Amino acid sequence: MQTKNKGADTMCLRVENHVILEVDNNVPLVQITVDGKMIAAKEGEPILAALLANGIKINRYTLKKQEPRGLFCGIGQCTDCAMVVDGKPNVRTCITPVRDGMVVETQNGLHKEVERK
């Protein structure tokens, strides 16, 4: 199943100037691959944050109805943001930091590929 995410070039959603927070815009960048496409991520940030910053909002499709799911709780409680990371499914991307060269794939059901009847 092809992912329907709009992908990297649509928008940049990073917070860059903030009245209270000191946002470090000089954090070293790493490269990760999302469904075959390279995107830049800030070293140490959760996978989910890197995806959002690149306009990617869909993390997985549900098993029975193939409905999209994305960020919901953001703190590792709900599993809506689970993806296939380095070949391992069901990784909660909101609490898993990026690593240079990481391979991230949209999850279909419980795996990478959807099992269609």
Next chain:
Amino acid sequence: MIEKDVVIVGAGPAGLAAGIEASKAGANVLIIDLNIKPGGQLFKQIHKFFGSSAHRSGTRGMDIGMLLLREAEENGVEIWLKSTVIGLFPGNKVAVEKGLENEAKEVVTILAKKIIVATGASENVVRFKGWTKPGVMGAGAAQTMINVNHVKPGEKVVMLGSGNVGLIVSYQLMQAGCDVVALVEAAPKIGGYAVHAAKIRRAGVPIYMKHTIIEAIGDETDCVKEVVIAEVDDKFQPISGTEKVIEADCVAIAAGLKPTVELTRLLNCEFTFNGVFGGFIPLHNKNMETSVEGVYVAGDATGVEEANTALEEGRIAGIAAAQSLSLIADKEAEEKKDAIWKRLEMLRLGPFGERRLSAKEVVLAEYLNKVGMPQAEIKLKG
């Protein structure tokens, strides 16, 4: 098997405060937390806290978090991050799964003389058509993204709920550069503090009282692009013909929180239902000890309140655990705990706080009635 005097689940304000106090008394303390960083939800609280000077009023939550972390470090509190407590077993055995999700995990069992459960709370949801679509999320999730990860969850946000979380997160979304296009509240009155609501009003956010969301409509990828709201009647039912479509790519739901109680449930702690505190909570006494001897609770896991009450309850639990290990003289421990209970009374003041003060009294009284003394034996059901 690893042995510890005190094992604490959760490195938020309650868990850190408990760890600091127990460690100060000389206990060998381990805090376990599933996150990458300690501090719980404190680091997303970038606003200044209320309260008295005893509670560092005027200090931002994130700065209180830094102070707590430093104090924990100075007192030699050990913290395991990226570690999840997956079970509590009779005999105070704590099963911990260590390791990140994408790495090989390891399960370790720890023998704890005392356990303090400070697992916090999770956000409630409101179910409307399309509530599962990407773009619909908890207000806390949106807050985590902007304030911790510095990423916007969307450009145009509809906030559902006008309690303090809804109001504060709306303001913080604007500080992060998001456009809050509507604040929707089913009740006829704003739920949170007037001072927070005034900030939202001054910023010109359209506020829809007696309204609710009836649908989130998706774009071609099924991510949120429009939100349908409608006026509700006195029974909170949508009134046909009052629908209004708002263009938005994010819905943040601020409908309160409920205590995270799985671990205390596993141990068959006595529970009670309390609406003020957000649902089912473990009964506890003034030591913050549950019906199971040696198992303590603190913070939102005992009833949803706020960071300062969590911190104070954590201190009580830490002192009480150390006291029961004979690490603090009874007189000193009682004095310390009394002083904290007095400070907690100050935090539970005013029209919002008084409800929590009396609710806490109900919980403490029910403990005395139903439990009396903590029980050593764990009664397994069935």
